[in-house]
Amino acid sequence: MLILGIETSCDETSMALVREEEGKLEVKKNIVSSQIKIHSKYGGVVPEVAARKHVETIFSILEEFVEDRKKIDVVSVASGPGLITSLLVGAEVARTISYVWGKPLISVNHVVSHIYANWLKEKTPSPNPSPQGRGIIEFPALCLVVSGGHTELVLMDNFGKFKVIGRTLDDAAGECFDKCAKILGLGYPGGPAISAYADKLKVKSEKLKVELPRPMINTPDFNFSFSGLKTAVLYKVRDLGKKSFGESVRREMAFEIEEAITEVLVSKTIKAAKKYKVKTIMLAGGVSANKNLRKKMGEAIKVELPNTGYQIPDIQYCTDNAAMTAAAGYFYAKTGKFTPWEKLKVDPNWEL
Numbered sequence: 001m002l003i004l005g006i007e008t009s010c011d012e013t014s015m016a017l018v019r020e021e022e023g024k025l026e027v028k029k030n031i032v033s034s035q036i037k038i039h040s041k042y043g044g045v046v047p048e049v050a051a052r053k054h055v056e057t058i059f060s061i062l063e064e065f066v067e068d069r070k071k072i073d074v075v076s077v078a079s080g081p082g083l084i085t086s087l088l089v090g091a092e093v094a095r096t097i098s099y100v101w102g103k104p105l106i107s108v109n110h111v112v113s114h115i116y117a118n119w120l121k122e123k124t125p126s127p128n129p130s131p132q133g134r135g136i137i138e139f140p141a142l143c144l145v146v147s148g149g150h151t152e153l154v155l156m157d158n159f160g161k162f163k164v165i166g167r168t169l170d171d172a173a174g175e176c177f178d179k180c181a182k183i184l185g186l187g188y189p190g191g192p193a194i195s196a197y198a199d200k201l202k203v204k205s206e207k208l209k210v211e212l213p214r215p216m217i218n219t220p221d222f223n224f225s226f227s228g229l230k231t232a233v234l235y236k237v238r239d240l241g242k243k244s245f246g247e248s249v250r251r252e253m254a255f256e257i258e259e260a261i262t263e264v265l266v267s268k269t270i271k272a273a274k275k276y277k278v279k280t281i282m283l284a285g286g287v288s289a290n291k292n293l294r295k296k297m298g299e300a301i302k303v304e305l306p307n308t309g310y311q312i313p314d315i316q317y318c319t320d321n322a323a324m325t326a327a328a329g330y331f332y333a334k335t336g337k338f339t340p341w342e343k344l345k346v347d348p349n350w351e352l
């Protein structure tokens, strides 16, 4: 099966071709046009600007796929959650292709797509391969979905069977990275910026001058809260004043922010994995590109749950891309979840 994926839910315009053969998914083409440069001026995504940019970009990307149109079997589009005006661009293009080229249409959930990025054929070896075998995902699995709009612990009993067992009560982890980076003047997107700054801190063993809270790390549930962390950063910067807020403090802050977010995410994921006795732990979403999180989660699993598998998407499939949308399309298609083109609707708040 050859699946065309279309993704425009936030600030990346992307189309991809994924081939499925005997259940294995291989990415044939994946074009991602990022609007980061445009939005970085504003310190975050401006929805109206994002939608206009999608309209400007998507047709030149589509041209790259016209030669493949005869071979394409299905069209898969992310129709929510996301920014409504951005989602509409991808949805209208998908609907038109479905009608004009006569292809079945699949409407997929963007969060589910992030999770299915774990089934795209691995290009880089896992840092902590699953004891069941490389790339094998056994159910029940637990996926920590961490992106700019989501922080959720999702229990997956089988393909298409998702249950959210915990989520953030306020800001998402990626949102926290982005807002903290804005406070520190490190630009957008904040995750990679904070991570790069944290790496600049040479001596990491010394006691840091800056200590930040680990919100909700000891609560018995599997929920998260990151807005307090952002406020703590804001107060620290204010208290230090402009004079003492030099490069070294900024590095310490970046390091401590990354540590605090990672510790909470790892701790809650391990606790949930123990309770639900899962066989595999997965990461998904833009924040799962974070090196520190990928490493610390692997280390914690090795020590605390040595018989549990660990699966992470390739870096390029962590942030928004249409290869994952196509992957999700394959699993939806298997269960016959097609949407007639005239019935396609976008849902900015589509929950799992």
Ligand code: KG4
Binding pocket: 010, 146, 147, 148, 149, 150, 173, 174, 175, 177, 178, 189, 190, 191, 192, 195, 285, 286, 287, 288, 289, 290, 291, 318, 319, 320
């Ligand atoms: O999944 P994604 O591309 O879009 C949403 O669906 O939200 O995630 C974007 C988020 C941003 O908040 C960005 O700062 C964060 O992912 N991110 C990272 C890294 N790369 C992207 N956060 C931490 N470390 C990274 N390396």
Ligand code: ZN
Binding pocket: 110, 114, 147, 148, 285, 286, 319, 320
């Ligand atoms: Zn996303």
